[in-house]
Amino acid sequence: DGRRQIGDFYLAGDIFGLETGPAHRFAAEAVRDSVILVIRATVLRTSGEDMQRLGWEATRRELERAQEHVLLLGRKTACERVASFLKSLSDKSGGARVVDLPMGRQDMADYLGLTIETVSRMLSQLQSERIVSFCATRQFQVVNSESLARLADQAQ
Template structure:
């Protein structure tokens, strides 16, 4: 089947685009499913669990993590509202899916999802399009971890959050960072100390300002973009994709 053949060796996730508001779309397959709520740190599924369902996030952020043989943790991705995740190339889940904060989601039986995509001439190209975006995002993430320094990595994550919180008028100037410094470090391939020093430096330089426990003002968005050193070719990659972390700079 199309879905089974196309899924890569990472859990796939999809996000609705503005031009997919009319006609069938992948996120729309979940509209009639019951809403489920998960508290901070609760598990949606564990690595190796039977991959019987596909999930759509309605609110909150989900992290996908892998535990390595030495006991260390790597966060391979953060998933955001509107995204679909949980597909795998075999019958088992890849990684632990956990709620970063309070999360609301809907789940759909994996076979029903596959049958819907395989039987629809409108959904099949959407699936391929999202898969291509996933691959492009993974390549951008590999470049980020292999070639960017600590400050550029942190700023890149902050920029992604501004776009996620923004609208058609542009990125948001106020964001929430619900993930802990440990989560940020395990995702960016850094140490906790490096993430904390970098955030403190950005605050001291007036780039960002803490206004609540998880909430920050982006005081100098243009400077934040320059510090992230993002090229034009990365500007249309709207998601934080899964990938493998590089060596941890200190």
């Protein structure tokens, strides 16, 4: 019916798809060429302590991501949501000078609970305030990391 919920964006090395029951409630869509390693829960349970610890750590990170997303959707303004999203991508890239945006504006809007027009307006606002700069449609660099962090950390 045209409605879509994006829970998160996963990057190389991230663990995703942890399901608690026998039915799959979520789907994954790759926006880039990807290699996926599938591990059955039964293998995690029977593989020894290291694999079980890996499973629990992945579960903890997944819960933390979900909690952060709930706070983002429930407490932040549109500008703060977009700033949080860009800061998160920048942090995950390890402080690279230029950060790739592997997803399009519509994907960002669906994830942030905003319209594509609002996302585009907020990106333009952040660029005009010299907080970020767009090198290309899907690449940006953080120009003023303090301002980006201040916006991203508001309402937490």
